[in-house]
Amino acid sequence: MTRPALALLAAALLAPAAPAQQPPYDAFPPADPPYYRVRYAAPAEPGGLAFAVNYTVWLPPGVKTLRGVVVHQHGCGEGSCRSGLTGAYDLHWQALAKKHGCALLSPAYEQPEKADCQLWCDPRNGSDAAFRKALADLGVKAGHPELAAVPWALWGHSGGGHWAGGMVMLHPERVAAAWLRSGVPVLAADPARAGIKAHTLPAAALAVPLMCNLGTKEGVTVKGDRFAGVWVANEAFFTTVRGRGGLVGVSVDPLTSHECGNQRYLAIPWLDACLTARLPAKAGDPLRPMPADKAWLAPPTGTTASAAAGFSGDALKAGWLPDEATAKLWERYVGDTKVPDTTAPPAPTNVRLTGNRLTWDAEADVESGLAKFVIERDGKALAEVAGKNPFGRPLFQGLQYSDTPPQPLGVMQFTDATAEPGRRHVYRVIAVNTASLSSPPSAEAAR
Template identity: 40%
Template sequence: MNAIRFASCLFLLTCSIPVQAAEDVAFPLKAKKILFLGDSITNAGDYIVHVEAQLRAQGLDPMPEIINLGLSSETCCGLSEPDHPFPRPNVQERLERALEIIKPDVVVACYGMNDGIYYPFSEERFQQYQAGVQELIEKVHRAGAKVVVMTPPPFDSLPVKEKTRPAGADEYAYYAPFVNYDDVLTRYGKWIMQGLKEADQVIDLHTPLTAYIKQQRKSDPDFTMAPDGVHCNAIGHEMIANTILTAWGVQSREPLPKELIDLVRQKNRVLHDAYLSHVGHKRPGGKPGLPVDQAEAKAKELNVEIDSLVSKLRNPETTQQRSNNGTRYQIHYPASLSEDALKLYVDYYLWIPEEAKPIRGVIVHQHGCGVGASEGGRTAADDLHWQALAKKWNCALMGSSYEPREGVNCRSWCDPRNGSGQQFVKALTDFSVGTGHGEIATAPWCLWGHSGGGFWASLMQTKYPERIVAIWFRSGTAFGYWTKGDIETPELLTGIYRVPMMGNPGAKEKDHKRFKSAWYGLKAMQAAYQEAGADFFEFAPDPNSSHDCGGSRYLSIPFFNFWLEHRLPEVAGDELRPAKLALADWQGEMQSKMEEYRKTAAVSDSTPPPAPANVQLKSNDNQTVTLSWTAEADLESGIKGFVITRDGEVVATLPEKSTARFSRPLFQGQSYHDTPEAPVPAMTWTDDKGGQKSKYAVQTVNSVDLRSELTAAK
C-alpha cells in the first residue's frame, strides 16, 4: 500500500497548503470514528482538541466521533529503560481490544519519543521500533480501518541541558536523556516519511516543529515548546494540530473562542478517561474514568452545548459602527468544509452613506494575494476618497479580508468557483437584511481588483456579466491562466463583452521577472476581447509603478464615475444601460484624462475640495480647547490634510508631516494595495494657547494642494 506522504513547513503557527488533491488527503474527514493512539503527548490531548474544534467550527458534516486513547509512558515496541519506575506499557498489548471496542474507521498513531528510551541511536532498538510500527499497522488493517502514522515531535535538549548526559554514559533515562537524543528521533522520523510503505498516510511533525524552534531562537535564544524537553506546551500542540489539519486538506484556521476549546477539551477528557479504563492497560496508577455509558451520556450533553456554540459561530450577525458620514457594517463568515464552499474564513465590510436610499450599486474594492493584501482589505470600506464616489451615486462601498495568514493558497479564494463567488453573493444578501437596504441583494456592481483581486474579478465577470457596471483590472486577470490551461476555462457568455473594462498594470511590470504576467495577461485579454467584439476595453498603464497600486485611483475613480453615470438604470432593478451608447461621451469627457494618466500617472484637477462640516469647539478642564469636524473627500483628488486657523492665522496642519510611499500624500495614508493604512483618523486638534474667545476655522486640502473654503467653528 502506498502511503500518502505529508511534510509541511510551519511558519508562525501556520501550515502551507498540501499539494495532494483533496480526495487523496481527506479520507479521515469521511470517517465515522477516528481513534488517536500515542504516548503522553497524545494523552495530554490538546492537539486533538484543536483538530476537533477546527473541524466543528468549519462545519464538517457529518462530524466524525473522535476518541483519544493516548497513554503516558507508552511505546509501540515494548522497550523500557533499565531504571524506569515500571516497565513501559506497549500499545500492542491493548490495541486489538481498543479496535474491537471502539471500531474506528481511521487510527492516528504517534510513537517514537519513548521508543528510543532516551539512549543514543542503536540499530537493534531502531529495528524493534520499526517492527512495532509495522505490527500496529497490520493490526489496524486487519480490523478494517485505515491508519495515519505521524513522526515523533522533536526532543528539545536546551531546557534540560543540565540533566542530559553525553555519549558514552553507562545509562540514560527520561530524567537523564542522551544530549543528542533528537538525532535518534530524526532518524525515526526519516524512516516513517521515506521508508514506511504500509501506512495509508504519514505526517511529518518533527521537521516543521524543529524549523519553528530554530526560527524563534534567532530572536529568543531560550525559546522552547517543550519545557521538560519532551512534552509540548500550548504552542506545540497547536502546531501539531495545524500540521494534521493541513495534511487532511483543511486550509483554514478559524479563530476559535476559548469557550469552544474548553467544551471540546472537557468532552474529550471524559471520553478518554472512560475508554482508557474500559479498554484496559498495563500502566500502574492513574484515576479510573467513568463507566462508558455514563461518559457517553456526559459527552452527549456537552455536544449539545458545543453544537449550540458552533451554530452561533456559523450564522454570524451583521455588526455596525459609525464611519465618517455613514455607517460601516461587517460580517465574518467561518471557513466551510462543505463541498464547493469557501475553505477560508472571510470578513466583509460595507460602508453606506447617510441618507442613501435606495442603494443604486455596490463598489467593490477587492484586494490581492498575501497577508498584507488581506490585512489591507480591512480598511477598504473606510477610504474617504472612494466613499466620495459611493456617496455621489448612492452606492455602498465594499471591502473584504480573506484569511490573512501565511501559507494560505490564494487560489482558494481568488478563483470564485472555489466558493468566494457564492460567499460574496451571500454577503450581499445578508447585508441587505442587516442594513435594512433590501436592494443591496440585487444592486449592480463596480469591480475593482488588484492582482489576485483582478484574477477574481475576471472570473466573476464570466458568471455575472449582467450585474457588472464596469471592471478595473489593476495588475491582474485570470485570462492568461485559463488560456494556458493552468485553471479550468470558464464559459465565456456573450454578456462579458458588454462590460466596460480597463487594464491597468504598472509600466515597470512589463519587464519584471515576477510580475510581467500581469502586463502581458491584460494585453492578451484586451486583444482577445476586442476581437470578440467587446464594447469597451482600454489599456492604461501606470508609468511610475510596478505591482503596487501607485496612483491608479486618480483614473479608476473617474472611470467608475463615468460608467456609473452612463450605465446605472433610472429605475432600480432595471437592466444596466448599454455601454456602447456612451462611447462618444467617453471620447469627449474621458479620453484626454486617460491619455494624461498614461503619461503622468495622474489626472489634472482644478477644483477645490468640499469644505469641512460640523466644526465644533469644546473647552477642556486643563485650559485647552479641542476643535473637531467632519469632511468629505474631493472626488478628483481625495484629502491630503487640513489647515487650522486661529484668529485668521494658520496655527496647525493635520497631519503635521505628509508622506507618500506610492503616490500623492493622503490624510489616511495609502498602502501598497490602494487602501488606507488606517481607518479614518480622528479629525480633531487641541490648542493650549488659544481659548473660547479665539475664532477658529478649518479648511480641507486635497492631494494637489488645492484648498477649500474655511469653515468657522461654532
Template identity: 60%
Template sequence: MMKIIPSIALIVVSFAGLAFTQDFPREMPAQTVPPYYAVRYEAGAAPGGLVYGVIYSIWVPPDVNTLRGVIVHQHGCGAGAGITGLTGAFDLHWQALARKYDCALLSPAYEQPSDGACPLWADPRNGSRETFIKALFDLGEKSGHPELASVPWALWGHSGGANWAGGMAFLHPERTAALWLNSGAVTVEPNPSLPSDKPYELSPAGLMIPIMCNQGVQEGISKPDGRFAHVLTRFQFLIRSLRSRGGLIGHAVDPLTEHACGNQRYLAIPWFDACLSARLPEKNGDALSPMPQDAAWLAPLLGGEAVPAAQYKGNIDQSVWLPNQKIAKAWMSYRKDTGVEDATPPPAPRNLKVVGNKLSWTAEADLESGLSYFIIERDGEFLAKVPESDELTQGRPLFQCLYNGDTPRQPLPEMSYTDQTAEAGVEHSYRITAVNTVGLQSIQ
C-alpha cells in the first residue's frame, strides 16, 4: 500500500513525435486537446496574402467563463524559430500570467523555409495581420470563447517577431494593452538612416501603449560593429520618436546576452502584470484604460538608475519610461545582472497520484520566477529531483527548458517519476515540492 500526501499544478500536453528539425512539420501538433486548441492555414494564393503556411496554437485557462484578453508570444525569423513557436502556448510560466487576467495564451508558428524572406510574414502588412485576425475568430469558435475575436492584445515578440508585434500594435493601437519588443523594432516616422523602413502611422492611441524595448548588451552597445548593432540604432530612433511626443516607452538592456532572450521573462512578465492590471477593462467591449502617470519612474537611456518621474533631470526625449517603483527596481536589478528578486514561493503541486510505482502530479508556475524543478520525498526523506539535472537552456534552469526564442523545448517534460526502489508490500508516503528559479520552495 502507498499513502499519498496531497500537495499541488497543471496538465502538460506534449507534441508526440515532433522533432526539432529544419523541415517544418506540415500538420497540426499532435494531442492538442482542451484546454489547447490549434488551427493551420495554407499559404495564400491571392495577391497580398500570406506566402507561408502558419499554425496558431492557443491555451485557454480551463475555469475561465469570459476571456478578457489574449497574450501573444511571437517567435523570430527562420525555419528553426518557426518550429519553436509550436510550444509557446504550452509555457507554464506565461500561462501563470495569462491565468491571472483570464487571458488566452497564443503562439503562432510560421512555416518560413530556411531560404525564405522573413518580412513576408514579420511585416503584418504582407498578409499576416489578416491571417492572425482570422485565427482569433476560428480559435474563438473552437474553444467556445467567441469573445477572443474582440478582446485586447498583449504582444511579445523576439527579433523578426518584434517587428511583427510592433507593426500590429501601431496598426491596432486601440486593441494593444502592452507591447514588448525583444531585439527588434519598427519605425513610426521616416528615418533617413533607415531608408528601407516603411513607417507605421502614429496615432494618439499609439502613444498610450506601454512599450518596452529589450536587447542584449552585445547588440550594438558593447559590440558597436557587431552583427546585431542595428538593434540599438532602431531602438534609439523609436524611443526618441515616441518620448518626444509623450509616448510610454522604456528600454531594458540584458548585460549577459547578444541576440538570445536570456532571462528577459523575469522582467517581462512582471512588466506585463503591471500593464494589464492598469489597462484591461473589467467589461468586454469597453476601451482600454490609460496607464497611470503619477507613479512613473524615469531613467536615462542606457543608464542603470531610475528615479521617480518628478525627480528626473535628464533629457526626456532620451529617457526610459517605467510604470511604477516596483518595476523600476526590477529593471535596475535586471540591468545589473538580470537577477530580478522574488520573495514569493511557488504554488504547491497538487493532484498527486501513484499507480504502481509511478508518481504523477500537476503544478502551476510561479508568476514571478517560473518553475525550476521538483523535490520528491518518500517517507520524509529526499528521494529524487525532477528533472535530475539542469539541462542546457536559455537563462536560468527551468523545468521546461527553453529554446532561444523563449519557448519550451520538445519533447515537453512530464510531471512524473518512477520510484525504482519502492518495496513491494511496503506502505510509503510521498510529498512533492515545487522550487522556483530563485530557489524558493512551495509551502505544503
C-alpha cells in the first residue's frame, strides 16, 4: 500500500461525521424499559479504555430468553460518537433484532474531536473488555443474565468497522456475522501505518460471514480524495480473508462516499439471512455453520452474482454471498441501491385520541423500515407524519451520517387543528415503508 493511500485511509478513519447532535454527550433519550443503559468513566489509571463510554440496549418486549445481540457501532470523531447515543432507538434495527429474539445495543464513546480513534476502535485497547462488561451489567439490570453469553451480530461504520472486524479476530466463536461499512481491521503489519497494530487472522474467523461495504467515492471510482484509502484497505482485507477461504463479500454503494446512505436496506437483509442460518435453536449451543450449498459468488466490484456451484472464475477471488435471495438484493444495491421489497409494513396499533391529539404505536418493516404515517379522518387522507433524511430514502425517524436517528426522536403523534368543534370524527393511521408500500389501516379511534 502506498504512503499517499495510507495517509488518505488514516484521514478517513479519523474523520468526524457530518454535524449531528450538539454536545454534551449525555443528551440522549431516557433509558426506561425496554431500554437500559450503563456508563463507564475513563479509568484514572493507565491501561484501560481511554474514554468514557455509554452502552444503551433495547430488549424486545416480552422476550423470555435472548438468542443474541445486534450491535450498532458508530465511527470515529465527536459527531459520530454522539450519533451512537440513539442507535438502540432505531425502529428498523429493532425490527431485525426482534425477529431473531435479540437485543439491540449501541455504544457511544466520549471521544474528543482530535483524540486518537485507535484508543477505542482497536478493541485490544480496552473497548473489548468494556463491551463484555457492559453485556454482563446490562443483563443483570434488565433481568436477562444470558445477555453476557449470547452470540453477537456486529455492524460498524468507519472506525466502528475496524472495531467490529477486530472483534471477529478476537472472538470468532461469538460472532454470527459482521457488516463492515467503510472500515476494516488491519491484518498485515505495515511500517507506514504507524499506530495501527495488525490483527492475527485465526482459522475460526474464516467461518464468520463478513461484508465489506463502502461507497464508490471511497477509492473505487473516485480516487485521490480524503477517503480514497478506504477501498485500498478493504481490498487488502478482502484479498487476505477470501484467499484463505473466508466467507467475505464486497458491496460497493454506487451513490456515496463515507456517509452510510442506503446501506441498511442490504445490511439488514444480509444480517437477517446470516442470523437465520447461524443462531442455534437451543440457547447456549454453538453457532451453526453457514450452509455451503446455498452460497452465491460475485466479483468484488461487479454487478452480477451467480450460484457458487456454477461459478466459472476463481472462487477465492470472488465475493461470497449467503444465498440466492440475498444475492439478488445485492445486485440491485450495487446497481442503484433501490433494494426492492414486496411486503407491506404491519398496521399501527394502540391508536389513542385525547382531545384533538392522536397517538399510536408502530413497528418497522424488517425489509424496508418506516418512511411515514398517513392520518385518515372520516375515511379520507388528512395528513402525513414523516421525517427527513439527507442521506438516502426518506425515513420517519430521519437519519444521521452514521446510520442512526437524530435527536429529538420522531414521535408518533398528530394534532388535528382543523377538527370541527362538536362534530364526531373517526381516525385511522396507515404506516408506509421506504419502498412506498402501505400497511392495512389501524383500528379506528373516535371522538
